[in-house]
Amino acid sequence: MSSKGLFASIFVLLLLVVAANSLFIIKETERGVLLKFGEVVDENLKPGLHAKIPLVHKVRKFEARVLTLDYNPQSYLTQDKKPLIVDSFVKWRIKDVSKYYTATSGEEISASRLLASRVDDGLRRQFAQRTVHEVISGQRDELMQDLTKSLNQVVLADIGVELLDIRVKGIELPERVNEDVYKRMRSERNREAREYRSRGRELAEGIRADADRRQIIIKANAYRDAEKLRGEGDAQAAKIYAEAFNKDREFYSFVRSLKAYSETFKSEGDVMILDSDSDFFKYLGTPNAK
Structure with missing residues (x-):
């Protein structure tokens, strides 16, 4: 190969290397920022083909889809000082790419750790405002909605992520608390049963009294009617006897x-x-x- 052809080959190769390091693609499922010597110069790269200056610019790509953060079960105290073992998870995604990169250096592990800390604090506050009965029976959905709404503004301002949903997979009572809860439930059910029995006895007495009153009235009316008929019969018999005697x-x-x-x-x-x-x-x- 001649020297001219060799230089041409090297030049083409250099062009390919420069092009490879100058062009990059942002996928639909990605979010990205363009850095210049470590400083953000384009905080929200749109999906598509982009160009950069090699050795000057650097591109950081992040997942744009919804991510799941699954917690290990944690213990929380309720308003009545009862511990609960709560297993929960969080759905989130990157909203503000520049703030996300600044707060976490683009590391998903760091973002998960920061998010977990804030959600843990929020859950602790929410459970502390409710009793065991409220948490287990009727207010779990309300609790999750309130927590998601309040924390979403905080994490968006702090780390640039959007909190989509917080869900509790399960709530367990520690073994030492189970018996206390069951005793209280039995006590409540016994109290309700006593109230129902007392109400039933009261209604039964009322029914009996009404039945006795009706019985007395019916007997009195029957006796009155019987005496009236007996008197009418005696009068009619006396009349017949008198008529027969006179004949x-x-x-x-x-x-x-x-x-x-x-x-x-x-x-x-x-x-x-x-x-x-x-x-x-x-x-x-x-x-x-x-």
């Missing part, structure tokens, strides 16, 4: 005497000593007695 008094007297005889002499051993002239034997001694 044939002698026959009525004879029938009444026969009834008196049958009631008096029911058995063979019955004895009655009376004067033979007594009216009682009027129809026995003289069939045609008048």
